[in-house]
Amino acid sequence: MKHGRLHTIAGCMSSGKTGELIRLLSRHRVIGDDIVIYKHSVDTRDGDKARSRLGTEMEAIVVSSSDQIMRGPCRVVGIEEAQFFDEGLVKRVQELLDDGCQVYVTGLNQDFRGEPFGVMPVLMSLADELSLLTAICQKCHGVGTRTQRLIDGEPAPWDSPTVLVGGADYYEARCPDCHEVPAAE
Ligand SMILES: [Zn+2]
Numbered sequence: 222m223k224h225g226r227l228h229t230i231a232g233c234m235s236s237g238k239t240g241e242l243i244r245l246l247s248r249h250r251v252i253g254d255d256i257v258i259y260k261h262s263v264d265t266r267d268g269d270k271a272r273s274r275l276g277t278e279m280e281a282i283v284v285s286s287s288d289q290i291m292r293g294p295c296r297v298v299g300i301e302e303a304q305f306f307d308e309g310l311v312k313r314v315q316e317l318l319d320d321g322c323q324v325y326v327t328g329l330n331q332d333f334r335g336e337p338f339g340v341m342p343v344l345m346s347l348a349d350e351l352s353l354l355t356a357i358c359q360k361c362h363g364v365g366t367r368t369q370r371l372i373d374g375e376p377a378p379w380d381s382p383t384v385l386v387g388g389a390d391y392y393e394a395r396c397p398d399c400h401e402v403p404a405a406e
Contacts, residue, residue, distance in 0.1 A: 222321045223321055224318060224319070224321065225317060225318035225319070225320065225321050225322040225323055225324055226318070226323050226324070226349045226350070227314060227318055227324045227325075227326065227344070227347055227348045227349050227350075228245065228323075228324070228325045228326070228348060228349065228350040228351075228352070229303075229326045229327075229328075229341075229344045229345050229347075229348035229350075229351050229352070230242055230245075230325065230326065230327040230328075230352045230354065231327075231328060231329070231330035231341060231345055231351070231352070231353050231354070232329070232330065232352075232353060232354030232355060232356065232366075233329065233330075233331065233354075233355070233356050233365055233366055233367055233368045233394050233395075234329070234356065234365075234368040234369075234392045234393060234394050235274070235356040235357075235359075235365070235393065235394040236354035236355055236356040236365070236394065237273070237274070237275075237354055237356075238327040238328070238354055239271050239272065239273040239274075239301065239327060240273030240274065240275045240277060241327075241352060241354065242258075242271065242299055242301065242325055242327050243271065243273055243277045243278070243279055244277075245325055246258070246279060246297065246299055246325065247277075247279075249297045249323070254295075254296055254297045254323075255293075255294050255295040255296060255297065256279070256295060256297045256298075256299065257282065257292075257293060257295040257297070257298055257299070258271050258279055258280065258281040258282065258298075258299035258300070258301060259281065259282050259283075259284050259289075259290050259298070259299070259300050259301065260281045260282070260283055260284070260300075260301035260302055261283075261284065261285070261301070261302045261303075261305035261306055262283050262284065262285040263302070263305040263384060264301070264302045264305065268283075269281055269282065269283055271299070271301050279299075281299075281301065286306070286307055286309070287306050287307050287309040287310040287312075287313045288309060288313070290310075290313050290317075292317055292320055292322055295322070296321065296322055296323060297322065297323045297325070298317055298322050298323070298324050298325070299324075299325045299326075299327075300314070300324070300325070300326045300327070301327050301328075302327065302328055302329075303326045303327065303328035303339070303340060303341055303344055304328040304329045304330075304332070304338040304339040304340070304341045305328075305339065305384065306339065306340060307340075308340055310340050310344075311340050311343050311344065311347070314326065314344065314347070315347075326344050326348075328341045328344070329341065329368055330342070330345065330353070331366075331367060331368060332368070332383050333368055333369065333370035333377060333381075333383075333392070333402070334379055334383075334402050335367050335397075335400060335402065338383075356394030357394060358394060358395050358396035358399050359393040359394055359395060359399075360395060360396075360399040361396060361398070361399050363396040363398070363399070364396055365394030365395055365396055366396065366397060367394070367395045367396065367397055367400035368392055368393075368394065368395075369392065369393050369394070369395040369399075369400055369401065370385075370390055370391075370392055371390065371391045371392070371393065372389055372390050372391075373389055374391075376401035376402065376403055377390065377402070377403075378402070378403045378404065378405050379402050379403065379404055379405050380405035
């Protein structure tokens with residue numbers, strides 16, 4: 222059996238990761254491959270859909286931990302928002318690859334502070350193919366590579382939690398020059 226292949230799609234907020242995932246997976250759909258997409262339950266946008274800003278979408282299964290990710294009958298597995306998953310995701314992905322699966326993973330490579338986010342650095346280094354996408358900076362229209370967290374319209378301080386659930390937080394793409402992370406108060 223052929224060994225699987227890992228394609229990691231990394232980038233900041235609004236860099237088109239989900240759109241790229243759907244584009245890549247639709248090539249498999251055209252030739253009749255069975256596809257399954259998993260997304261983490263922290264991401265409550267769009268329910269059980271992976272939906273891009275281009276309007277494209279695919280069905281997804283919402284899970285809360287890496288051990289809920291199964292290959293089932295599918296040879297093609299997509300995993301959205303990998304940065305939210307536990308460390309077990311790396312082993313799970315490697316098992317899928319050993320099993321001959323084509324695995325596509327998306328995620329934020331940096332957290333709101335600009336630091337490596339969760340298991341994404343590992344999944345980037347293990348990738349057979351890596352797409353590092355950029356956005357447009359919402360402030361200066363330069364090249365956006367960072368994710369700016371805003372709470373009530375103000376840049377979130379360094380010591381706010383890495384993952385905020387259901388809060389008044391809002392995210393936008395920024396270039397490194399416009400990215401603001403105030404020191405803890
Ligand atoms: Zn900028």
